[in-house]
Amino acid sequence: MDLLLPDGKGTELLAVGDQFVSFPIVIMTSYGNERVAVEAVKAGALDYVVKSPMVLADLPHIAERALREWHHLTERQRTEKALYQSERRFRALIEHSSDVISVLDVTGVIRYSSPSTMRIVGYPLDDYQGCNIFELIHPDDLPIGRAFIVRLLDCPDGNMTTELRLRHHDASWRWIDVTGTNLLDDPAVQGIVLNYRDITERKRFELQLQHDALHDALTGLPNRVLLVDRIEQAIKRNQQDEHYQFAVLFLDLDHFKVVNDSRGHTVGDQLLMAVTSRLQECLRASDTCARFGGDEFVVLLERISGLDDATQAAACIQTNLSRPFHLSDLTLVVSASIGIVVSNVGYEQSEEVLRDADIAMYYAKSRGKAQYAVFDVTMRAPVLARLALEEDLRRALERHEFRVYYQPIISLAAGDIRGFEALVRWQHPHRGLVGPSEFIGVAEETGLIEDIDWLVLREASRQLQEWHERMPWEPLLSMNVNLSGKQFTRPDLAAQIEQVLRETRLDPHSLRIEITESTLMENMAVAATTLHQLHALGVSIAIDDFGTGYSSLNYLLNLPIHVLKIDRSFISQIETDRSQHEIVSTIIMLSHKLGLQVVAEGVETTTQRAQLCALGCEYGQGYLISRPVDSARASALLMSMPALHRYHKVTDCA
Numbered sequence: 141m142d143l144l145l146p147d148g149k150g151t152e153l154l155a156v157g158d159q160f161v162s163f164p165i166v167i168m169t170s171y172g173n174e175r176v177a178v179e180a181v182k183a184g185a186l187d188y189v190v191k192s193p194m195v196l197a198d199l200p201h202i203a204e205r206a207l208r209e210w211h212h213l214t215e216r217q218r219t220e221k222a223l224y225q226s227e228r229r230f231r232a233l234i235e236h237s238s239d240v241i242s243v244l245d246v247t248g249v250i251r252y253s254s255p256s257t258m259r260i261v262g263y264p265l266d267d268y269q270g271c272n273i274f275e276l277i278h279p280d281d282l283p284i285g286r287a288f289i290v291r292l293l294d295c296p297d298g299n300m301t302t303e304l305r306l307r308h309h310d311a312s313w314r315w316i317d318v319t320g321t322n323l324l325d326d327p328a329v330q331g332i333v334l335n336y337r338d339i340t341e342r343k344r345f346e347l348q349l350q351h352d353a354l355h356d357a358l359t360g361l362p363n364r365v366l367l368v369d370r371i372e373q374a375i376k377r378n379q380q381d382e383h384y385q386f387a388v389l390f391l392d393l394d395h396f397k398v399v400n401d402s403r404g405h406t407v408g409d410q411l412l413m414a415v416t417s418r419l420q421e422c423l424r425a426s427d428t429c430a431r432f433g434g435d436e437f438v439v440l441l442e443r444i445s446g447l448d449d450a451t452q453a454a455a456c457i458q459t460n461l462s463r464p465f466h467l468s469d470l471t472l473v474v475s476a477s478i479g480i481v482v483s484n485v486g487y488e489q490s491e492e493v494l495r496d497a498d499i500a501m502y503y504a505k506s507r508g509k510a511q512y513a514v515f516d517v518t519m520r521a522p523v524l525a526r527l528a529l530e531e532d533l534r535r536a537l538e539r540h541e542f543r544v545y546y547q548p549i550i551s552l553a554a555g556d557i558r559g560f561e562a563l564v565r566w567q568h569p570h571r572g573l574v575g576p577s578e579f580i581g582v583a584e585e586t587g588l589i590e591d592i593d594w595l596v597l598r599e600a601s602r603q604l605q606e607w608h609e610r611m612p613w614e615p616l617l618s619m620n621v622n623l624s625g626k627q628f629t630r631p632d633l634a635a636q637i638e639q640v641l642r643e644t645r646l647d648p649h650s651l652r653i654e655i656t657e658s659t660l661m662e663n664m665a666v667a668a669t670t671l672h673q674l675h676a677l678g679v680s681i682a683i684d685d686f687g688t689g690y691s692s693l694n695y696l697l698n699l700p701i702h703v704l705k706i707d708r709s710f711i712s713q714i715e716t717d718r719s720q721h722e723i724v725s726t727i728i729m730l731s732h733k734l735g736l737q738v739v740a741e742g743v744e745t746t747t748q749r750a751q752l753c754a755l756g757c758e759y760g761q762g763y764l765i766s767r768p769v770d771s772a773r774a775s776a777l778l779m780s781m782p783a784l785h786r787y788h789k790v791t792d793c794a
Contacts, residue, residue: 143169143180143188148167151271152183164210166202243331246324248273248289251331260316260338262309264405273334278305278313292322292332315343332389349386354773356431358409359416367430367438371490374442378483387450389439390479390497391419391457394509396435397587399472401629402663411474418463422456437476438494443533447482447514454478454512462510475510477501482514499523526582530570533579541567542592544599548777549620549739549761552753558780559618559652561761562600564592589624597621597637601644601651602706603771608650611778620682622650625659629666634673640676648678650705655656656684668699675700682739687727696734704731708742728755 167188180188189195197203240260243252249272257268261276277285288302299321305313305639318336323329324771335675354366362370374386393415400408412435419429428440440587441453458476465472479500487493496515502523504513513519536542546560566574583589604619611617627633641648653674660667660683671681682703687710695701706727713720724740731738740752743762752760765779 141165141167141185142304143167143176153479164206165565182390186213217709236526239335239337241335242273242336243329244273244289244334245331246293256605260336261306261314276307278307281305288318288320289332292320293324296325298322303343306336316338322722355654359413359431361416361437362428362430364430364432367428367432367440368490368494368496370428370440371493372481374440375407375487375490376485376495378487385444385446385483386499387441387444387447387453387480387482388493389441389454389457389512390432390481390494390501391437391439391476392501392505393435394475394477394505397626398629399474401626401667403470403472404631407467407470407472410464411465411472414465414467415461415474418460419457421460422453438497444482447480450480450482451512451514456513458510476510477505478512479504480512480514485515496520502526524564529579529582530586530588533583533586536566536568537591537595541569542595543770544575544596544603545770546603547761547768548602548766548774549618549759550761550765552743552749552757553741558759559614560600560604560618560774561620561654561768562596562622564596565768584624586627587626592628593623593627594636594640597623597646598640601640601646603774604650605644605646607775607778608647610775616641617778618652618680620654624686625656625662628655628659628670629663631666633670634677637674637679638677649680652680652682654682654684654705657686657688660699665697671699671701685741687723696730696736701736703737703739705741706757711740711742711748711752711762712744714751715745721751724752724757725755728757732756 150684164186165184167177167185168191169180169188169379170191170781177188185210189199189202192649194474227419236465239254240256241254242250242257245251253265253268253469255265257265258262261268263271266311273289273748274282274285284302284304286303289298291300292298295698299319301317301319304557306316308314315338316336317339321333321335323331323333354363355361356363371388377384378386396408396411399411403511412431415437416429416431417487419439422427423439423441426442430438430440432438439453439457441450443750457478461474461476465474479497479502481487481493481497481500485496496519499519500513503519504511507513536636543565545563545565547563548557549559549561550557564576564580566579570756580589583592600619604617623633630636636651637653640646641651655667674681680702681700682705683701685707686704688707696704704727706724710720710727710786714724738757740748740757740760741762743752743760743764748762749760749764769777
């Protein structure tokens with residue numbers, strides 16, 4: 141463009157052209173002084189040339205050079221603009237980031253920190269910048285923090301992550317997730333860049349999950365998993381240090397199942413939590429008390445001086461548990477059987493320790509409960525045999541190996557059968573027929589007795605209904621079925637029995653439930669409710685082994701009881717012991733005054749039968765009459781005396 145134009149100077153047009161033209165402008169002028177050149181360049185020209193024949197001839201090259209310079213100029217401007225925008229964008233991201241970005245020097249001093257610092261860790265920027273990061277890290281996490289920075293210093297341009305706790309301005313500790321980058325060699329940074337965010341809530345959730353995985357939900361005590369780990373560690377310490385000793389106490393609450401069954405699981409849970417507090421009163425901070433399962437607890441005593449420390453802890457526990465527990469409106473008393481194992485046996489696995497502690501506990505329980513026993517290798521054989529019996533019982537239920545046998549109950553005067561008592565037998569595949577005395581105790585302890593009780597009740601009810609249908613002349617025939625204490629305290633017992641009666645179509649008046657005095661008296665309130673429910677169904681109640689328990693007149697007067705069964709221990713001495721004779725006479729007289737029937741158990745001689753009949757005892761059962769027999773033999777007994785049953789009722793002692 142020429143400097144002088146017809147309507148003005150070319151420099152005046154440059155200001156307008158700069159806004160519309162995106163290419164370089166070179167001014168041509170006839171004037172060659174510097175002032176004009178400076179004015180042209182200031183006005184926006186890229187260059188100027190003085191008109192001359194030589195310059196005009198070189199104009200194509202001048203244009204090419206101008207284009208090249210213009211290209212370089214615009215590229216630089218574009219780069220600078222992009223850099224400026226990038227810097228603005230980066231600063232905006234830093235200032236509005238939810239994470240904190242800090243720059244440290246090699247000693248850990250914070251030279252820069254982003255505005256999020258206030259939100260994440262609560263410090264004003266002026267207070268935070270200049271602090272040493274190591275002064276803010278939790279003491280327990282300081283080794284992690286130092287190692288993290290050292291690794292970063294050894295790795296230029298590298299980045300790493302870790303988690304640790306940082307002190308908040310309010311003095312609390314916040315878990316942070318940190319990513320670090322070594323930019324010491326970057327001239328623009330010259331420091332270690334930390335990018336971190338608050339993960340306190342996530343960490344708390346993770347720690348809670350971890351705690352829940354290793355602790356019992358009800359009591360908060362370590363669970364089996366954590367206990368096993370600590371015992372394993374104790375074993376390793378014992379192997380590495382001959383002076384280190386430990387002991388394990390295995391506790392089982394005596395009769396806890398009765399509390400659960402009679403009072404409900406809510407009361408049972410309250411009792412377990414109260415027991416937990418009592419246990420911890422006897423332990424040191426270094427000891428571990430774990431809930432092993434159900435009503436079982438295990439205590440790990442570490443760094444003990446010997447067996448005396450373990451027995452003293454066991455004695456303290458039993459003393460603490462002997463005090464009554466006051467739960468809401470209830471007062472309960474419990475005890476514990478404790479097995480003790482010490483580390484001088486030379487254990488290698490936690491399973492061995494727990495096995496022997498469990499064996500010692502069962503040994504203590506077998507000696508009368510509320511005791512402790514120190515493990516001895518001689519204990520293994522009987523306890524292992526008991527465990528084998530328990531496993532056999534479980535398989536016996538699965539394989540239907542239990543059989544119901546029937547012992548006749550007769551009219552002592554007429555001799556005709558008036559009913560049967562259903563008794564369980566175990567048809568063992570190798571041992572043959574096994575009596576209840578060999579397995580009922582274990583079945584009660586393990587809870588398998590419930591399944592056995594229901595099996596006997598169903599089969600006996602079904603069998604009696606079959607006899608009623610086959611022998612309609614036996615309208616008075618009844619069936620006595622024993623129920624365990626555990627079964628009798630079930631709140632749904634009456635409903636379950638009603639269901640069995642419906643399934644078998646048996647008349648409720650033909651069923652007689654036998655319970656012992658001790659079962660009745662263990663929880664009178666629950667027992668009374670159950671007895672009234674059964675009475676409403678039409679089911680009769682018999683008190684078994686009468687005379688050996690509480691023999692309280694109160695429950696005989698106030699509860700729906702129909703039959704007393706005199707224990708065989710009195711009957712066996714009625715011929716030779718005058719005092720036993722008087723006891724039997726008194727029981728019979730009392731029963732008649734209360735309107736109750738009497739059955740004598742264990743009648744084995746004709747003299748016993750005659751004396752009982754003379755005393756007015758209506759019914760009896762025992763080996764004199766018949767041993768317990770299977771259903772086929774019981775059917776044969778019934779079929780052999782139908783006429784006697786029909787026509788000799790008038791000669792009955794009653």
